[in-house]
């Protein structure tokens with residue numbers, strides 16, 4: 001995997017670059033649609049590629065391991081062959097999902113024992129087997145097995161959790177470096193910075209993670225309920241320590257305003273379930289602001305969803321029609337809203353990239369942050 005930095009903003013830490021993987025090039029800053037169980041909910045691969053212009057999508061070790069399981073994914077020749085997405089894929093390691101999904105879980109030094117949220121069966125994830133699982137799923141970028149430190153938490157808990165994540169990272173690197181890709185293309189391991197909202201722990205974790213010298217670095221333990229100011233403070237502190245010649249991935253972030261702010265702080269990669277999850281209950285992000293399509297006010301609005309955005313669904317379908325579909329729980333409603341929101345998120349980061357290259361990102365960001373956050 002290669003990262004080329006092409007432009008740096010003069011008035012912020014924003015930068016534009018490109019990540020080259022064996023499944024294609026990713027232009028940064030980038031938003032990565034979440035495809036938890038091997039599919040971006042309600043969206044076809046062709047729509048992801050042609051309409052949304054997605055460049056990389058996410059999968060999830062926890063979900064894919066439990067269902068459909070590694071046998072069929074391995075038989076297919078990896079997730080790209082199984083789901084038909086031939087671009088880059090990143091898989092999260094399952095640490096966060098066990099913490100947020102499976103009711104009963106026990107975190108021990110060796111790993112995490114949990115009960116499947118699907119059938120109650122018991123499983124154990126360790127740094128080693130999570131590397132083997134992600135090798136078999138075959139994502140181009142795989143994440144280290146970490147503990148996403150819950151928020152809020154005591155300083156001592158945050159420190160112990162961070163230190164365990166560092167020990168687990170050491171075990172991940174050993175296992176990853178002594179195993180091969182199964183499908184003939186290269187895979188890359190990203191470590192994850194923790195440290196909760198404590199500046200000294202964040203500094204310590206960023207320095208420890210940077211010392212591993214991996215080809216990209218992630219920031220975890222944020223967007224877990226902390227105030228946005230805390231998210232920005234920790235992100236800024238960590239970005240100043242992580243090497244500038246490697247991509248920086250801020251996990252689980254965020255709203256359009258969060259993304260613009262964190263691009264300015266030096267983040268290159270983002271993922272969030274918001275555009276797809278909120279779409280299904282009618283929250284639309286548009287170039288003019290946020291539309292809650294379920295609201296009475298859109299009942300007779302026959303204008304296109306978002307004529308400025310371009311793209312098929314946002315210009316072909318009206319607000320009144322989409323409101324009707326969402327209210328009637330028509331499957332087409334989820335499809336249109338999901339494609340629209342993802343198109344918006346990719347448009348937003350694409351615009352950020354263009355303004356970084358043009359040299360007026362800081363001014364553009366201030367104006368755009370206000371626009372995208374206003375409620376219509």
Ligand SMILES: CNc1nc2c(CCNCC3CCCC3)c3nc(N)[nH]c(=O)c3cc2[nH]1
Nearest residue numbers: 036059060092096148220221222223251252
């Ligand atoms: C929403 N906020 C948030 N998400 C976090 C996530 C998940 C990021 N999204 C992954 C995709 C979702 C399904 C498919 C993959 C985190 N993941 C890890 N491993 N560690 C975190 O500290 C971590 C922290 C996170 N904070």
